[in-house]
Amino acid sequence: MSRIGKLPIKIPANVDVSFSGLDITVKGKFGTLENTIPDVLEIEQNEGNLIVSLQNQTRTAKALHGLYRTLINNMVIGVSEQFQVTLNLKGVGYRAAVQGNSIILNLGYSHPVEMAIPEAISAEVVQNTTINLKGCDKEKLGLFASQIRSWRPPEPYKGKGIMYQGEVVARKAGKSGKK
Known part of the structure; x- marks a missing residue:
């Protein structure tokens, strides 16, 4: 059992x-x-x-x-109680904003990324770089958070990208230069 x-x-x-x-x-x-x-x-x-x-x-x-x-x-x-997921945007010029029923992400592309927020999820942006998502359905909440994160997953060289709260990115050394 x-x-x-x-x-x-x-x-x-x-x-x-x-x-x-x-x-x-x-x-x-x-x-x-x-x-x-x-x-x-x-x-x-x-x-x-x-x-x-x-x-x-x-x-x-x-x-x-x-x-x-x-x-x-x-x-x-x-x-x-509701579930909560917090995403942090790390990078020069990376910011987010909630406008009506959608979230606008500036992630270094030539255009802003606009995503519709599902009706079961509430989103708020704190200090332009922190996104708090709340919802009662854990599956839909995690799916929406992963869709946001998929636009810029964290990269190991500069540490830029969209990360979950408390996520640690293993950093790599870049080119060591000529010797």
Whole structure:
């Protein structure tokens, strides 16, 4: 049995979890998330906890057990607290701005990069070089952050690019010159 899968999921007081058949819906103050679980898993709710259990002990069922327990736990955390990702822009002239429903990035190209912000995600720019993204869906939040980062991933020689908060880029020595 999965070590992660057998752990109970604690449901906060402000979160409402409902499931019918294979569909699970989690509602909280930051939004509503839905997911469909495979038919080899069962969900039981008792005393403010959710327990994900297996119907049979096949290899695929065991593989899905911990995954779906974690996905449901992320749904509960997302609608109650929200997830946050912080991106730092490092480079001469690199800056960002939020205009309406899109984010404008100046990344050293001949044109500014404009990206539409998904409706489930909120974005704010601090001091032109720090982007704070918040959302209740961890998967969509991480995907949007990686799409922003893909415009200028950090490079190892000068350390320029778009980096996650706390990310460390291994620096390389450049050309050593003629000897």
